[in-house]
Amino acid sequence: MKFSLIVATKNRVNQVDRFLRSLTTQGDENFEVIIVDQNLDNRLSDVVSRYTQQFPITHIKLETPGTSRARNRGLVLAKGDIIAFPDDDCVYPPGFLTKVSHFFADSTWDGLTVRVMELEGDRDAFDYCLQESGKVDYVTGVSVGIGPSMFFRSHSAKKVAFDEDMGPGMTWVGGEDTDYLLRCLDCDAAIYYNFDLFVRHPRPNDIYSIRQLIRREFTYGRGYGYLMRKRNAPWTYVTWELLIPFWLAVKYVLIGKFRDALTCPGMGIARIIGYWEGIQKFKGGNYHEFEVRSN
Structure with a gap:
């Protein structure tokens, strides 16, 4: 093989x-x-x-x-x-x-x-x-x-x-x-x-500075937001995925993981941006359907 x-x-x-x-x-x-x-x-x-x-x-x-x-x-x-x-x-x-x-x-x-x-x-x-x-x-x-x-x-x-x-x-x-x-x-x-x-x-x-990590989470978060719209994810799923980065930021602050907390707000904002960009791109139709079920 x-x-x-x-x-x-x-x-x-x-x-x-x-x-x-x-x-x-x-x-x-x-x-x-x-x-x-x-x-x-x-x-x-x-x-x-x-x-x-x-x-x-x-x-x-x-x-x-x-x-x-x-x-x-x-x-x-x-x-x-x-x-x-x-x-x-x-x-x-x-x-x-x-x-x-x-x-x-x-x-x-x-x-x-x-x-x-x-x-x-x-x-x-x-x-x-x-x-x-x-x-x-x-x-x-x-x-x-x-x-x-x-x-x-x-x-x-x-x-x-x-x-x-x-x-x-x-x-x-x-x-x-x-x-x-x-x-x-x-x-x-x-x-x-x-x-x-x-x-x-x-x-x-382990390999990126905090500035690089913030930039990385922003760019990948934008892509994930776009993916959710492209796959026409249900609103319950989208709402959770858009809110969870901000919840994680609070959680990390409370347990003292300040480095991790710094990357979360940008990720959350980027997911919102990416999702909105997906809405604009796929007006009038869905590129693919997202199905919450077993294949």
Whole structure:
């Protein structure tokens, strides 16, 4: 069973090197790497050259920015049975691809999502994850639709393209991964979440300054607000998701987590902005329906 690993990247070299190095510890060598390089220079040439001697790498340049656009380009080129979208700064633990291969070989699931944990240690990288394995539906998909955690059989992955208005480099920075997974559900893909498998990813709180974190939560919050309108989320859901950042700000202040509290108001405001922008864009019709039910 062959994997196609589509890596969209810009402005990173050491992180790409770290990810490719993690692929040398997989045991399962039946994979190809498709690097969609959005750098205007050749900063990745030496790294790619070093690993090309160990496994197949297709290195293409894409001058037009956008993670979603880059992943769509990779999807066209992918030849594997299983397609994945690792972030350029994530890491696969030793033997991880062998376990994923066994999962698909022993089941009929169309897709798999796994936990995303910090680079070292036992915490979740993004401070949220489902705590038990099970079938993914339209509600749980919002929690597990994280780019580096998703794996799909080729026939399911190629039915859906990433929304090129969403994702880093585009108007709405966040939400593109979740949107992709939800639209796979729209196409009747059966997706499983495995709590016991995980990839690793830097924790934002460990690598960004408070100013960078505030900016990050604002941009991703705007994308999530837009996603809720795009999926026509019910008002009860929208109201809760718009209010919860402000509730979290109060909670963090009360327990003394002032650094975490500082990021929440911007996130809440951004969700409102993104949702309003979605209203303006989708006047007269819904892009996709959001369904609060099991798939």
